[in-house]
Amino acid sequence: MAADHDLRQRHRASVRAWNAFIERSEGPHDQVRPEILTSWQRSSADVPGLSAAPLADEDDTREMWATSPLQLAVERVGEDLRRTAEDGDLVVAVTDEQTRILWTYGGRVMRRKAESVNFVAGGRWDESSVGVNALNLALRQDSPAMVFSAEHLAPIVHNWVCWAAPVHDPVTGRQLGVIDLSTTWDRTHPIGLATARMMARLIETALPAQPGRPSADDRDAAAEGLLLRVLGSAEAVLDGQRLLLTRRQTEILALLALSPSGLSLETLHAHLYGDEPVTVSTLKAEVSHLRAALGGRLASRPYRLEMPVRTDVDAVLGRLRAGDLRGAVAAYGGDLLPGTNSPRLTEVADYVAVAVREAVLADPQPDVVARYSDLVPSDVEVVEVCLARLGDVAHPLRPLLRGRLAAARR
Template structure:
């Protein structure tokens, strides 16, 4: 190898670590990749495809990666105040604050809510971090679209329409390299139209799976609340209108019902028929129902597995599923459900959004497809369970707490046992038993596994989901 080639090879960055790896190594290699792109205008190996696509969009627009320019302010404070007051996300601000605000402040982060154009409407969190964020103009009224700010979580979410996590030097603008961020879109129920974006911004701890899960859960909770408002409005209309209406403008006889809570073989009920779906077909139908819109084969494959799914394999599965459901229900190019689908997990979200915890608990048969590891199922499952669990723990209702810990998915929930002990009368044998169970579970969680190689992390799986999944496995064996 000649000298120029050796120098070029030395500058070429090693493969980039993805979120969840060694953050210091990842940050160093990301900066090397960025410098390589800055000097050569060629895409270095190892850059995540989503980031590489974003860098190319920014470069194609004429934006210089190393210019350090700050995004513009869209409007005056008075105009912004009026705009925010009428924005569809304004009623959801208390929900965002409950789910992200306290945690962001405690962890030294900020959370932001932006509109569909990338304008930041609310930026809140740790005061010191907010002052630092002001230096890069991450403030209310600033436009953080890709076109104005380069690759960043809120802007890239709006460009690709899915949750995004951006680490340090993955930002196209060098002025943002000290930060990491995670964001997710908030969609309008029924239409799927993006109303805005919810974002967490801060230091290295944002470059972790829990941060991405947090913004996705917040977006899901917001969409559930919006769906609850839509249903309430529809009910009010039905009371005052002599003709029966459906939210989608379709005859209710065309409605399809999907049941997937607490079971890995979902039930799909159509007019006069009940289809018991296979595990993979259950995942596909749940993913399409959650998406609420058509998905390309490539997008569907990514939602179903973290490993590569050959297009031929997916096409074969979809052909088999279409033979079961019929072409009038399952469309292709894109893959989508062609009739309105009412789901038990969607009904659960609405009940939780309306604060009807008892009804939600009665509906909850268990986690959503508990044994599924499809990425598009795992996070909604976790979000639904945590929303229900939080509602039960916050209800101060001993009866609900008892039902939770008596269920397979709540049997190992130490905080729930402790909350139950606090709610039962003093001196009660049941109170002593609940407190003892809470102490035992706390002791088990404190015993960390030993003998693991350095850098190996144990996945965090909610104990109640793990217990219920094991129960489902035993039932099948």
Template sequence: MGGRGHVSSPSPDRKVSADPLARARALSKVFDEVIGAGGPSLRGRDEGPGPRPIISESWQRSLAARVDPESVAPPLVYSSDDLPTLRADHPLNTVMPLLRSTLVSIADEAMHVMLVTDAEGHILWRDGASSLLSDADRVGLYPGTQVSEETIGTNAMGTTLAVDAPVQIHSAEHLVRAFHAWTCVAAPVHDPDTGAILGAVDISGPLHTAHPALVQLVSTTATLAENQLRVRVAIADERLRMRNMPHLASLRGAAGALVTPTGRIIAGEPYGRWPERVAIAEGADRVVLADGREMLVEPLAEGYLLRAATRTTRSAPRTALSMRFMGDGAPRLLLNGRPVPLTLRPAEVLAMLALHPDGVSGERLAQLLYGEDGNPTTVRGEIHRLRALIGADVLRTRPYRLDATVETDFGSVRAALQAGRVEAALSACGGPLLPRSDSPEIRELRDELEAGLRRAVLDTDDVDLLHTFAGHPLGRDDLEVHDRLVTLLAPGDTRLTAVAMRRARLLRD
């Protein structure tokens, strides 16, 4: 329940500060003088050493919120039935394996519990020494309770959220007496996208377990969690960029930008003329940039497209088609950001037209789709139905071609592989291309992409990339990938056990 480096060391008596129990006795004396005798008077004390400034300020905030120092436990806000959904929906859920692998083993050995809260101080996760859990239960340190300063006073989790910095709170530095037998260290975890606090990571234990290194450990772990979240944001940005670049390309060189739902600009034309972030009010149809340019705001299926407010008819945007045809789910098509339902046959036609942007004849399209037995009459029927779905102005005839800005996941994977961008190729690939299709051309491209991606991943010897591929639809049943991972993963890597178990199952099968 705690500041960086220097915050962990000041105490009323520096001679005993290295002894947690002696320091606790000194802090208890200060607590009784300041809080216990005649009520708090935290300003202008001249009668001896007082609490550290961070503690004094926290006590003032807590008392102003009418927290009673004689409180027994923080309030229970969420029941055990609420917690699974809260955890699944919280951004920190994705980094819990990292937090557990970094902190829980230490917590077990050092008689601590690890606690993770949301931004409001609700404890969502708890792990650690089983012998300490009953003690934690007695003071309300368990999932579902709220440990903000406003509810239970000065404590590492609540105070770290209040000051937005790592904090160590020892013994009687807690405002509530029930926590005086505890020493706690916490650090905030931030959203790398918005900078907002997502929650706090805390290590708490009995008085005698206090150690200065815990501040650095918890702070570093919070930073590692933020870095992992930052990688996830980068991957999500890349996917959003690939899915929505047709919208930007449809401006035909006019000024425009792609914006995430949170207001970050991830692509723009011309390059270099855009701020990092733009504030878009809900429902706004235009926004003024810091340099005075007024931009129209067009909502997309995900995020926004900014384009210049003054436009000519000549520069009107082309239709944007985005195809997601890789993976086991139904093929998905976005027409100017609007989902269009597709079955396999029209998806096959669209894939062929995307692969042949200059157009193909009916006879050639029939051959590509159905081989030597292909019938142009069958193709004409498919084209007729598809034009009704996406518009005759988008699907042209003589030859058959798409008059639109087209982006496809299979095209993105192929381009990334050709450029040697293996991580981007893996991010863009949701699985096999139209796996139920028997079209000769699609089968050939499917095999090309699967083999190319697999070989590119194996050739990198990048452990993280290999591990990601081992969980991917194309790699989860690949024995060679799991063999390589078992060889490359360090003995202490928490991922090794699961990979080894999966490899054993593949060997049995």
């Protein structure tokens, strides 16, 4: 297969680049991603000789996990994490902000591989200890990261591919650690990074509530305030009155609605524009127009909405967490602001889309699949899984689903 051939070529190229670096202690600059090469150059010469990652004190690690807010969050979503590990024969790890592993769960094969290199609770996977890997790269860059095969400086994980995403406190924005998914390099899959992002968001939504932070249920119970729909279409309603906003204003409003504690000017700029060469003054002008549309109810330092807020994103995720698949799909309108260039909104869009799809695949009820396929007609697999689950059982929606499948395959 072409994909398998390309993957093996990539593996061989990474090994050649690693060998060239070890032999010359420099370059090859044109064969390695800049962030990988920079990390290699920062790392200790002892790293390539490691037989396993160093271990932190066992009692200290246990105490850290017991007092970490991540512990309760992982308990709440543990079933999802374990199912992901088992279905994909992955090892899943959650770390603290120093890249010390606090919790792991592995599929049968990967669990043994992980134990052999101390990819276990207490394992120290910071750059200074083991060289570059997806865990410490995600923390350093504060963004999802993948490290493939011999891109790892330590040969003990040259047979691995790892995807990691940082986990933040939704209130303060502080990095709490990362979640990492690892398997063997020959099982690399394009959805790996999106899955890591989804799992990070899943943990964030499960973090224990903090005093003063309104819950999704509190916001949904509010009769007044802002109702924002961004899934499939864009609509903002304030105190019962529809707002007329530009596309950019809607994106800013969505970013603020999804960040109840507010965003600094710098963070809002990064979430909205990424690396685009847009001045801060332009953003301030956009915020000023949005503030006027909201009747002044947009605070600054940080930018924060001063009203009860309900979003369809919160509604979908809340129903998924409650196990209400039918309600989640009913609330799901499709992709979040299709065509957006906002890095943060793109990330949230991936998370919601993957979460809904995985939930439907896990329980493909015909009426739910019919609704989902109306929104995502190209997703043939979901319809196929539903029809396979039905088998020979008669169902009034079978003809509709078969028609959907035939139309998608044309």
